[in-house]
Amino acid sequence: MNSSWPTVISLPLVVYTWIVVILRFIGFRSTPIDRRVSIVFLCLAIGSTLREPTIQHWLAQSTDGRLSAAALFQYGLIIMAAQVGLPILIVASMLGREYVPAVVHSIAIGTAVAALILGSGARRQGILIEEQTGWAPLGFWIALLVVMWWLDALVVWLCVTQFRARGDGREVFVYSVVLLLPFLHIAGFMPALIGAVYQVGGHDNVFSRVQAFLDRDVLLNQTALFAIGLTIPIVLRLARRLGLDSASRHRKRLQPLWSDLTAACPEIIYRDSTGTGFGSEFLLHRTVIEIRDCLRILSRYGTADAAVALSAQAPEHEVMEFALRLAQACAAKSGGAPPSCATSPMPSLAGDVGDEIAELTALAACWERARNAVENQPIRVIPLVAN
Numbered sequence: 001m002n003s004s005w006p007t008v009i010s011l012p013l014v015v016y017t018w019i020v021v022i023l024r025f026i027g028f029r030s031t032p033i034d035r036r037v038s039i040v041f042l043c044l045a046i047g048s049t050l051r052e053p054t055i056q057h058w059l060a061q062s063t064d065g066r067l068s069a070a071a072l073f074q075y076g077l078i079i080m081a082a083q084v085g086l087p088i089l090i091v092a093s094m095l096g097r098e099y100v101p102a103v104v105h106s107i108a109i110g111t112a113v114a115a116l117i118l119g120s121g122a123r124r125q126g127i128l129i130e131e132q133t134g135w136a137p138l139g140f141w142i143a144l145l146v147v148m149w150w151l152d153a154l155v156v157w158l159c160v161t162q163f164r165a166r167g168d169g170r171e172v173f174v175y176s177v178v179l180l181l182p183f184l185h186i187a188g189f190m191p192a193l194i195g196a197v198y199q200v201g202g203h204d205n206v207f208s209r210v211q212a213f214l215d216r217d218v219l220l221n222q223t224a225l226f227a228i229g230l231t232i233p234i235v236l237r238l239a240r241r242l243g244l245d246s247a248s249r250h251r252k253r254l255q256p257l258w259s260d261l262t263a264a265c266p267e268i269i270y271r272d273s274t275g276t277g278f279g280s281e282f283l284l285h286r287t288v289i290e291i292r293d294c295l296r297i298l299s300r301y302g303t304a305d306a307a308v309a310l311s312a313q314a315p316e317h318e319v320m321e322f323a324l325r326l327a328q329a330c331a332a333k334s335g336g337a338p339p340s341c342a343t344s345p346m347p348s349l350a351g352d353v354g355d356e357i358a359e360l361t362a363l364a365a366c367w368e369r370a371r372n373a374v375e376n377q378p379i380r381v382i383p384l385v386a387n
Helices: 007-027 032-051 053-062 069-082 085-094 101-118 120-125 136-164 169-200 206-215 218-241 246-264 280-298 316-334 353-376
Strands: none
Touching: 007 032, 007 053, 007 218, 032 053, 032 069, 032 085, 032 218, 053 069, 069 101, 069 120, 069 136, 069 218, 085 101, 085 136, 101 120, 101 136, 120 136, 136 169, 169 206, 218 246, 246 280, 246 316, 246 353, 280 316, 280 353, 316 353
16 A cells, blocks of 8 residues: 555655654753644654655565555554554643653553554565454554544643633634544544454445545644644744744844943843844843933933824824934033933834834934934934923
């Protein structure tokens, strides 16, 4: 039983799967869930490797046919059953239930060993488990599916729990898609159990043929789905490392403003380490706080005049006016001028952190022109805020 996937697609998929496995074991080790997901995907990679047609052909030739396509499919399924304790523990922890890992893994590995023993007759004959007669196929499928359906039940429970929590629309959509998976999984293996009942009496039946057809690509299909899903966090992490994520891009826009303001107000700079252990969101938040602290200090420099509230929705000329006042205050402090008024909170219309980042980004867009205007043509210093 060979996969219907052409080698030109299946072999690159298997190679890419192993690349993802290596990247996950290198870069995703910080939490137990990360480590468990990596091990699950490792087992899926092994199973899909055993199903890849070119590799199957090479293994069959190198073992004089002892590792037939049917036997390799069995081994792939058994490997997936042996590791199912890991996703069971992951989903259980999301539900707030703490199973004893040793017990869960013992059950999963025990059922896998039982399936390995029960499938030995079909492997010796070089036939599919769906083609064998007697009680062994029924025992084989029961052994495999008990723990898999245990996982499916936990996933359904998790989705129902999330629906009851009434999350936002995006969460409802995600869990609706997740909820389909256990039902598709159960439906996909139901013909195996029904067909195995007929096989006990030695009867050829359509259910076993349907299951044999479904089994051809089940591991490669799952591998492709998981590879796509696990590529997303790798791409996001790479984007953060390269400074291409949203937080890094926002911080890059604020950097010129931050550099000039902190040069005038070096006392507010956060002096602790800012190495790679900090995420881009933390660094952006730190930049926003330090800019705000600078604005508050610079509010002391100038003479009394009308205050201008900074807003991301303000017309450009108003933002520019604010930037000019800020540049004047910055020049006054850098030039050693004494404070002319008390420190005042900065006027701001920001309702949340996102609005605050947006309004500071609007200010940063005008900053270079305002700074150059103040440097090239000194004008009367006017305050950032009213007394």
